[in-house]
Amino acid sequence: MTIPPVRRYTQPLSGDDWADIAARLLPDMPSDAAVEALESWNLHITFRPPPFWLTPSDIIFLEPPGAA
């Protein structure tokens, strides 16, 4: 039996940016809206202090957090 995740997620492919992930995994949303959504659902990435950003081992959530 597969245990469903608490919150759907993916991991980036090498070289991905938000637009790449949006195009691949949120194809039904307009690009700008999808990027904005990903950024808002992944504040752990969005607010990362410089100088680094996405890594291949990161978790990228594909939906908003659940209700508290």
Place this chain on the structure above:
Amino acid sequence: MKQFDLVLVNARICDGSGEAEYGGSVALQGGKIVAVGTVPADGSPTFDVGGKVVSPGFIDPHTHYDAQLVWDGLLMPAVEHGVTTVVTGNCSLSLAPVRARDREIVGATFRKIEEMPKSAFDAGLSWDWETFEDYAATIRTGLGVNVGVLVGHSMLRLWVMGEASRERSATAEETVQMQDLLRQCIAAGALGMSTSWVDIDHENRPVPARLASADELDALCAVLGEEGRALQAVPEFWDRDLVLARIDMLADLSRRHGIMTTFSPVFHSNAQPGLTDEIIGRVKLQSAHGARVVPQMQTRPIDLSFDANASFSLYGKMPTWWQTLLLPGSERRAAVLDPERRARLIAEMEGDHSPMGLEVDYRKAYVKRAVRPENKKLEGRIIGDLADERGCTVAEVILDISLSDDFETSFGLDAVGHNDLAAIAGFLAEPLVAIGAGDGGAHVSNFATYGDTCFLFSEFVRRRSAMSLETAVHKLTHDVARTWGLKDRGLIRPGFAADLVIFDPDVVDRGPEIAVGDLPGGGYRYIRRASGIETVFVNGALVYSQADGYSDARAGQMLPLAA
């Protein structure tokens, strides 16, 4: 005819199983336990335990003694706290395999993440190995305790990919090379592999392990599965959704490859009091579906040190502090004195802070270690009190003292997290929770990581009655040994290794934190001594007694033992 090397008599035997203690004797021969309970007197030498507890030696599964092992095979003062076996090489970091060209960067990363002084590294580390086999040969000489060494995932990547390991994921060919390298390390004695989803290096870049794709990690876990070895990982422990996702990832790896996976740390946060229950609940769920995912929790509250000399995670939500402390010294001084930036630094430090779920109130910080003579008298003073006396903000106190000390002042914050001991008592007693995550040998210039074992007894057995003596011993011994596949450790049974601790359960405790200048190169570190730990045996050799200190015995072994 004398059969035994030594017989411990008049003992309360807490054998590590968790079952009720019993009185009797423990007979040792050739480094092993050969008889337990009623042992006929045959003229063999005896050691009167005086009615104290005899337990298996304690096993510390999360340490960073990789460097200290080179200059100190006894890992002082770990043995004084009853620790007879350690697992090192955690969090994707090990000192082998490392090519000579990469020693500088690995050393710098080690020193940054594990907060070890450079002077100790330079003076104590005669770094003349590259392969894991050669590192093992180096530390085997003079081992006073037993050691299981994990291979750091970051080191595998660095060996195969060089600088590219810090920038991208591996190609298929590079992944195969890493698999082969991991097999070589395991053949040379490695206990498993460690990885990290969290750590950053001395240049504030992700450690190489974080550039690994899921496919790469899976391929390496396939090797661990083939070889019967384990995986340790560091998740985003402060974030509910992230840590639960990482538990799921570890569970999938465990099921797919038949491996034990363990993650650390699990800190109980007062800012997110329900998170620990959720973590344990998710582990239980995955365990019920065939995964082996073991969360590690330390016994002691979190003490921190900080300074104005470098950025670190405490400043993660204070961007001006973060950026300012990245500047080199002369620029940093100018920046701190700039009125506009100073105002932002002050503003950011006011108010509530909860980085990574910790409760940070800078008013409660204190001057831990000052440098200039005129600042020495401030050691121990509370920052909030100084701010009130001076009529200024806490940030200004910290910045002004730091400026006068050329940014070398160390400040302390005690019990900023993992401090609801009543709640933690329940978590530590949970069978699925392993006691570990103590970081022994790391952060030595900031706070002491010794004493978790004694604190378990003093706080959670004696003061709180949260668990029985037998359960506490079990959690520190057989529970850990069984998790890591150390088949001949952790129980007082015939055939098991004679790693033994004699202690007085009525007084055993950790001592206060003290600074000692015993590191190579004259550096200082924070340690704790122990009380109540009377005698420690490693593989049948007496290595430490409270009365006489350390012996010359060096009977430690690398685990697992070669077949």
